[in-house]
Amino acid sequence: MSNIIEIKNITKEFKVLNRREGLKGSLKDLFSRDYKIVRAVDNISMNIEQGEIVGYLGPNGAGKSTTIKMMTGILEPTSGEILVNDYVPYKNRTRNAQNIGVVFGQRTQLWWALPLVESFKILKDIYGVSDKDYNDMIELYQSLVDIEPLLHKPVRQMSLGQRTLSDILAAFLHNPKIVFLDEPTIGLDVSMKSKIRTLIHALNKEKNTTVILTTHDMGDVDALCRRIVIIDKGKMLYDNDIEHLKGFFGYYRTLKIRVGGDLKQTAEKIRAQLPEFSVSADDEWISILVDEAKSKVMDVLSQLQKSYKIRDMQLEEISTEEVIKKIYEEGVK
Amino acid sequence: MKRKSLGFYFRIYRKILAQDLKSKMSYRADFIISTIGMIFTNIAGFVSFWILFQNFPSINGWGYYEMLFLYGFSLVSLTPVQCFFDNNWALRNQVYSGDFIKYCFRPINMFFYFQSEVFDIKGLGQFAFGLGTLIYSWNKLGLEFSPLMLLKMIVFLITASLIMIALQNAAAATCFWIQNSFFVLDLVTKFKDYARYPITIFSPVFRFIFTFVIPIAFIAYYPSLVVLRPDEVPILSWISPIVALVFFFLSYKLWMRGAMKYNGTGA
Numbered sequence: 282m283s284n285i286i287e288i289k290n291i292t293k294e295f296k297v298l299n300r301r302e303g304l305k306g307s308l309k310d311l312f313s314r315d316y317k318i319v320r321a322v323d324n325i326s327m328n329i330e331q332g333e334i335v336g337y338l339g340p341n342g343a344g345k346s347t348t349i350k351m352m353t354g355i356l357e358p359t360s361g362e363i364l365v366n367d368y369v370p371y372k373n374r375t376r377n378a379q380n381i382g383v384v385f386g387q388r389t390q391l392w393w394a395l396p397l398v399e400s401f402k403i404l405k406d407i408y409g410v411s412d413k414d415y416n417d418m419i420e421l422y423q424s425l426v427d428i429e430p431l432l433h434k435p436v437r438q439m440s441l442g443q444r445t446l447s448d449i450l451a452a453f454l455h456n457p458k459i460v461f462l463d464e465p466t467i468g469l470d471v472s473m474k475s476k477i478r479t480l481i482h483a484l485n486k487e488k489n490t491t492v493i494l495t496t497h498d499m500g501d502v503d504a505l506c507r508r509i510v511i512i513d514k515g516k517m518l519y520d521n522d523i524e525h526l527k528g529f530f531g532y533y534r535t536l537k538i539r540v541g542g543d544l545k546q547t548a549e550k551i552r553a554q555l556p557e558f559s560v561s562a563d564d565e566w567i568s569i570l571v572d573e574a575k576s577k578v579m580d581v582l583s584q585l586q587k588s589y590k591i592r593d594m595q596l597e598e599i600s601t602e603e604v605i606k607k608i609y610e611e612g613v614k
Numbered sequence: 615m616k617r618k619s620l621g622f623y624f625r626i627y628r629k630i631l632a633q634d635l636k637s638k639m640s641y642r643a644d645f646i647i648s649t650i651g652m653i654f655t656n657i658a659g660f661v662s663f664w665i666l667f668q669n670f671p672s673i674n675g676w677g678y679y680e681m682l683f684l685y686g687f688s689l690v691s692l693t694p695v696q697c698f699f700d701n702n703w704a705l706r707n708q709v710y711s712g713d714f715i716k717y718c719f720r721p722i723n724m725f726f727y728f729q730s731e732v733f734d735i736k737g738l739g740q741f742a743f744g745l746g747t748l749i750y751s752w753n754k755l756g757l758e759f760s761p762l763m764l765l766k767m768i769v770f771l772i773t774a775s776l777i778m779i780a781l782q783n784a785a786a787a788t789c790f791w792i793q794n795s796f797f798v799l800d801l802v803t804k805f806k807d808y809a810r811y812p813i814t815i816f817s818p819v820f821r822f823i824f825t826f827v828i829p830i831a832f833i834a835y836y837p838s839l840v841v842l843r844p845d846e847v848p849i850l851s852w853i854s855p856i857v858a859l860v861f862f863f864l865s866y867k868l869w870m871r872g873a874m875k876y877n878g879t880g881a
Contacts, residue, residue, distance in 0.1 A: 354718075375721045385715070388716060392630070399633045407721065
């Protein structure tokens with residue numbers, strides 16, 4: 282498969298005015314301006330293939346939007362190379378725009394006063410979509426979501442969920458090669474979130490559209506992305522499959538058991554027995570954080586079964602959310 | 615991909631306009647109230663003009679009907695800016711909130727896309743009122759009417775419109791660089807009220823400013839001289855169509871340059 286996006290060592294720097302404090306400082310700023318260079322994106326490289334769904338993650342202010350703006354051709358990188366669909370996006374902004382779709386979670390790009398179907402028709406003209414392609418797309422939409430009630434409703438009367446849904450449909454309408462979704466599920470209720478995830482997934486499958494998704498909702502990531510890229514402070518921290526992510530800090534699983542008698546005392550004993558793992562107890566459960574690189578959970582369980590009468594047990598996987606949190610907080614070692 | 619043709623933009627604009635009008639009509643109360651408001655605005659403007667002339671029979675050699683002609687001319691020539699470029703007033707807010715970024719993602723001209731979003735129907739009433747005034751004063755002045763005259767009228771009305779559009783574009787585009795651009799836009803809009811007076815009434819300093827710095831004298835005065843006083847048309851009147859085109863082009867370039875410089879405010 283071919284790469285639809287190729288990014289090689291891109292860096293983006295902004296010149297920011299160093300503001301001095303207080304009134305006196307502001308007066309000084311008027312006369313002598315002291316700029317500092319802020320590196321929003323720092324030497325990032327990645328290749329994205331046609332048809333991938335990539336979760337682009339990072340804490341607020343990590344440089345996600347800046348990267349996306351460079352991919353959409355709004356910003357010119359300070360250095361490095363970027364190719365989207367074989368073109369340099371900032372040199373060919375309109376040509377690039379023909380092949381991409383963009384959705385910003387809370388900002389609609391539809392015509393505020395117009396019913397959705399009229400917005401679609403205008404977009405059809407703008408992108409030069411043929412009647413047949415347009416009708417096929419609408420048919421596909423109808424098979425995926427219930428759009429009938431939306432089609433004749435002015436955008437301004439829509440709920441946030443309906444609007445986001447409409448924006449996503451509008452972004453896919455001209456069958457772009459790449460769709461950028463910036464926090465598409467922000468502020469939505471659970472059922473709408475799942476509806477939107479299903480829709481994105483289906484459109485990706487059906488049209489082989491590349492999707493670049495930025496989000497803070499790990500539900501989105503788990504439901505949609507096979508590959509994730511994490512950046513922070515402009516630097517790339519992680520770029521790999523989501524399965525590898527879970528093993529990033531070792532394959533940890535939490536084994537929880539319930540036994541008779543005093544839990545605290547039992548926990549003490551287990552701690553002595555299994556010095557390599559951390560053991561804790563609350564009112565109901567004894568939790569043992571097992572590093573699977575050292576021994577398998579099942580072995581630990583059978584070992585414990587010999588000494589204690591286990592009434593109940595639970596096995597908890599470490600969640601994507603926890604791993605990401607750990608990466609944001611600790612970085613990569 | 616080849617450049618989109620003028621016909622393409624015209625088609626798109628027509629579609630957006632038709633839909634926009636349809637949706638505006640469906641908000642009936644809103645439509646009626648703004649129509650009434652517009653009628654009153656025009657009447658009030660006219661009344662103040664009329665009171666002025668009850669007290670001064672002429673201003674610097676300009677009689678009542680000549681002044682009325684100038685007044686009508688400025689109303690008509692200010693219509694396009696009101697109807698088609700009203701979104702310029704919203705530019706500032708969109709730039710600060712970051713909503714402006716959406717205009718960067720479509721494969722069409724950004725300036726067109728932005729301006730096409732709003733059609734202000736209020737301008738139409740102004741147009742009707744201005745046209746009525748113009749025809750009325752034309753009759754009263756006993757000006758000749760010939761196809762050539764009509765052609766001149768149309769050319770110079772377009773000239774005047776372009777100047778005002780250019781002024782507004784340039785004023786609105788300042789928001790890409792400065793924080794309080796509202797005052798610039800407001801100032802330019804206030805100045806346009808002076809457009810309906812003959813420039814000869816101002817002191818030489820202001821005459822210079824209104825001709826070369828903020829060229830509002832081109833909105834009504836210089837162009838209407840061609841029709842009103844064909845014997846004393848200054849050279850500035852004849853070159854005003856070219857001035858208008860150049861000025862419009864420059865304002866468009868300034869606007870686009872600002873838009874290109876713009877890169878959203880964070881996420």
